[in-house]
Amino acid sequence: MPPLIAVQQVSRLFTTATRTVTALDNISFDIHPGNFVSIVGPSGCGKSTLLKIISGLMPASSGTVTVAGHQVDSPLENVGMVFQAPVLLKWRSVLGNVLLPVEFAKLEVAQYIDKARALIKLVGLDGFEEMYPHELSGGMQQRASLCRALVTDPQLLLMDEPFGALDAMTRDELDMELLRIWEERKKTVLFVTHSIQEAVFLSDLVFVMSARPGRLIETIAIDLPRPRTMEMMSAVKFGEYTLQIRALLASAGGAHAAAVGSTT
Amino acid sequence: MILRSGNFLTPWMLSINVGASAAVKSSWKNVAEPVVFFVVLLILWEILVEVIQVPSFILPPPRDLYTAFIKKLPILGHHAWITFIEAFGGFALSLILGVGFAISVVYSRHLQNTIYPLIVILYAMPKSAFAPLMVIWVGYGMFSKISIAFLVAFFPIVVNTVVGLKEVEPELLELARINRGSAWDVFKKIRLPNSLPYMFAGIKVAIVLSVTGAIVAEFVAANEGLGYLVLQANYSLDTAFALVILLILAVLSLGLFWLAEFCQRKLAPWSAGVREVEGSF
Secondary structure: OOOOEEEEEEEEEEEOOOOEEEEEEEEEEEEOOOOEEEEEOOOOOOHHHHHHHHHOOOOOOEEEEEEOOEEOOOOOOOEEEEOOOOOOOOOOOHHHHHOHHHHHOOOOHHHHHHHHHHHHHHOOOOOOOOOOHHHOOHHHHHHHHHHHHHOOOOOEEEEEOOOOOOOHHHHHHHHHHHHHHHHHHOOEEEEEEOOHHHHHHHOOEEEEEEOOOEEEEEEEEOOOOOOOOHHHHHOHHHHHHHHHHHHHHHHHHHHHHHHHHOOO | OHHHHOOOOOOHHHOOOOHHHHHOOOOOHHHHHHHHHHHHHHHHHHHHHHHHOOOOOOOOOHHHHHHHHHHHHHHHHHHHHHHHHHHHHHHHHHHHHHHHHHHHHHHOHHHHHHHHHHHHHHHHOOHHHHHHHHHHHHOOOHHHHHHHHHHHHHHHHHHHHHHHHHOOOHHHHHHHHHOOOOHHHHHHHHHHHHHHHHHHHHHHHHHHHHHHHHHHHHHHOOOOOHHHHHHHHHHOOOHHHHHHHHHHHHHHHHHHHHHHHHHHHHHOOOOOOOOOOOOOO
């Protein structure tokens, strides 16, 4: 099967008045359709930059990104984005927020209302369709933003530390939700996180990155059965994976950053 | 929200009571305390003026204010109406032109590079100093007052609206780009509603300043309006009447402010905690 995403020798430089910073240094990887892939690394390793390049929101300085056989040179079509903050429109209800991408894409809104309601139900927000963001908790807001990312039924979901700002319990809960939706809807997910545990728990593959310059130092296949359960977190194998990733991050010189970044 | 945090008499910037106000919000004390306070204040004023024998052209007793108010009531309505039209006309003009200008500055780099610096220079000038010039430019009538009210109200609206149109979360713009949202959609669905709370913050400053602008313009050259009446009262040492007019101006300004607050609650109920950029006159 050909990869859905092929990243080839992608580098990204940022030039300021005084110096040039290499945010991403010669990154290459493939992601196959239906896979759940996480990128883990310390803050400043260029994870978010990489996500922006893959989505076509930002050009690479060199190298190419191919998605579904097409080279990316403008924002991707039919991709779902979830950000660290829910960024909902304060003046719209949950339903109105979920339908925003439909309106932007000039699709027939009426045809998506049932779909949006079904998604809202799927993430456990039924009954909250007409509520406004300020009436929801942070976790509920992030659920709504997940619906917004899914409403146009994209094959690819790009998630940039989506649950990073939530408390640990809500984060676990949403991780489980996400896996359930992923298994039900057969999406390809690229998930950026600084939590090693979260990456291992969710993924088929974990890309481990180092900081300054951002390099891909290792790809680890997570061989844990699906569906995943919370109990697996205390399995020996789970612990081995997290230790391995932590060691990789430490040896890459990001010891301090990794230790800070791995507190879940 | 500004007004909700204080009692019914306390307007925006006087609302300084941070901790206690929420707890006793709906209590009868919030109504009774200011009423009792003002009654006591009036009584003390009346007694002190009597006891110390203050000349009434310096500080008349509250009784004289009441008498002056009743006596001048027939003419007050007309002059208050004139000042209201001047202030509100200037404000309305500043709202239409200010919002329009803010949008064009945000969307056009050329305007941002050319007209905006000019506006900044104008902003740094005391707008009321234009009042004598306005008499030369637009004449002795109402338009010179409307122009000054407009000048004074224009800047808070422009500055706040520009901030509101610009301060959009970048992720929302990325979301729009990913979904091929048009520039018009981004304006209509994100930038404009996003700017409303800021716009209203500017409007609330502007609407009060516009009354000041109208009065200052009337001081310079007028034969009607509350500003004109204040000068007339001063010339004849009718201090009681001058104070009555100032109180009417306070009522006018507060009324306009509350109108803006009411519209904000109807049109942008999500706006909480947006601070206004200062205006000047």
